[in-house]
Amino acid sequence: MEGQEQQLHVQSQRMNQQREWQKQQMKQQQEHYSQLTQAINQVTERQECQDKRLQELNQRQLSQMKAFNEFSMLNEGWQLHREEFSINTQAKLTYVAGHMHNLHPIIPIYEAVRKDLIEQEEGKVK
Numbered sequence: 001m002e003g004q005e006q007q008l009h010v011q012s013q014r015m016n017q018q019r020e021w022q023k024q025q026m027k028q029q030q031e032h033y034s035q036l037t038q039a040i041n042q043v044t045e046r047q048e049c050q051d052k053r054l055q056e057l058n059q060r061q062l063s064q065m066k067a068f069n070e071f072s073m074l075n076e077g078w079q080l081h082r083e084e085f086s087i088n089t090q091a092k093l094t095y096v097a098g099h100m101h102n103l104h105p106i107i108p109i110y111e112a113v114r115k116d117l118i119e120q121e122e123g124k125v126k
Contacts, residue, residue, distance in 0.1 A: 097110040 100107045101109050
């Protein structure tokens with residue numbers, strides 16, 4: 001009987017040790033799971049933050065592209081206006097220069113004045 005009691009006592013100790021070991025294993029697994037969950041949550045938060053920043057950058061890029069396109073259109077319009085102004089001014093000057101002699105007979109024709117100026121410049125060079 002005493003042998004059986006000893007055997008039961010040893011089995012009881014082993015079962016208690018096994019329960020303790022299992023408790024420790026469960027506790028370690030829960031801690032590990034908690035750490036993994038925390039790490040995953042941190043990664044998720046970082047990704048959300050990066051996604052938000054990326055969206056902000058995309059919005060900035062779109063607004064800059066829009067502003068650049070508007071500037072380009074305005075600049076192109078200004079260039080066209082400037083060219084039109086230059087063409088109109090040249091046409092007016094050509095008309096005035098061609099018809100000055102009609103205003104007063106003493107005013108020489110533009111071609112004659114130009115020819116005289118060229119001859120004067122050529123005379124200076126010689």
